[in-house]
Amino acid sequence: MATSERVAKVVLVDIEGTTTSISFVHDVLFLYARENVEKYLRESWEGDDTKQIVQDLQQVPQFSEYKASLSAPPAEVNVEFISGFVRYLIDKDLKVTPLKTLQGLIWAEGYASGELKGHVYEDVPEAFQTWCSAGLKIAVYSSGSVAAQKLIFGHSIAGNLQPHLSAHFDTHVGHKQKQQSYDNIAKLLKEEPQEILFLTDIPGEADAARSAGLQAIILQRPGNAALTDDQKLSNEVIPDFKPLHTLKLPTNKPQA
Ligand SMILES: CSCCC(=O)C(=O)COP(=O)(O)O
Numbered sequence: 001m002a003t004s005e006r007v008a009k010v011v012l013v014d015i016e017g018t019t020t021s022i023s024f025v026h027d028v029l030f031l032y033a034r035e036n037v038e039k040y041l042r043e044s045w046e047g048d049d050t051k052q053i054v055q056d057l058q059q060v061p062q063f064s065e066y067k068a069s070l071s072a073p074p075a076e077v078n079v080e081f082i083s084g085f086v087r088y089l090i091d092k093d094l095k096v097t098p099l100k101t102l103q104g105l106i107w108a109e110g111y112a113s114g115e116l117k118g119h120v121y122e123d124v125p126e127a128f129q130t131w132c133s134a135g136l137k138i139a140v141y142s143s144g145s146v147a148a149q150k151l152i153f154g155h156s157i158a159g160n161l162q163p164h165l166s167a168h169f170d171t172h173v174g175h176k177q178k179q180q181s182y183d184n185i186a187k188l189l190k191e192e193p194q195e196i197l198f199l200t201d202i203p204g205e206a207d208a209a210r211s212a213g214l215q216a217i218i219l220q221r222p223g224n225a226a227l228t229d230d231q232k233l234s235n236e237v238i239p240d241f242k243p244l245h246t247l248k249l250p251t252n253k254p255q256a
């Protein structure tokens with residue numbers, strides 16, 4: 001289907017590599033979390049949220065591997081030990097839920113102080129505006145926690161984009177390369193899967209979304225991983241959101 005003829009009721013956007021540069025996520029956000037995790041854990045160690053995250057981190061499969069890599073692991077978990085494990089997970093870019101929850105809490109302090117401003121590509125605010133004016137809904141599905149998603153769009157370099165967004169999904173609905181996650185999202189949105197258009201930089205995510213019946217398009221932003229010839233042949237690939245400015249609802253009926 002030509003991009004100009006495409007119709008959808010919901011545009012479901014990924015963040016890293018789609019609305020936002022990979023370098024911002026890795027070189028700014030992940031670095032901020034790396035540098036501030038120990039301070040954050042020290043100050044919140046006795047709090048219920050941190051206690052739950054620390055417990056959940058110890059259930060991550062890589063925990064025993066990390067412990068075994070240390071010459072003298074402590075007898076009891078402490079701030080330094082968990083901070084080291086968090087940095088280990090960040091360096092491996094593991095999209096595990098307790099890490100993502102913790103990162104969101106750490107970033108909240110950076111956004112509140114003004115040290116962090118969320119990067120969005122220049123075509124993103126106009127696309128959000130155009131889709132909302134055409135009656136489409138915009139939802140977000142990222143490995144970043146829902147709280148972190150609200151921060152990046154609420155404190156973006158283009159201002160507060162959060163009013164354009166109707167729904168947020170993170171790894172609580174499942175892994176981004178699993179069909180079941182997209183089945184879950186369609187059910188939660190109460191929409192037919194084919195009326196949802198998913199935009200992502202990762203072919204495995206596009207494949208999983210299509211298996212669930214969603215439409216999917218790949219973004220090839222500057223700095224994204226190169227696609228193979230096969231991936232280019234089996235996907236529609238666009239450089240930015242501009243070709244999707246003509247996106248319309250399937251009927252002239254406005255959304256309820
Ligand atoms: C919510 S901004 C940080 C995004 C993040 O932590 C991440 O791992 C990016 O994953 P995505 O699913 O957006 O590619």
Ligand SMILES: [Mg+2]
Nearest residue numbers: 014016017201
């Ligand atoms: Mg991505």
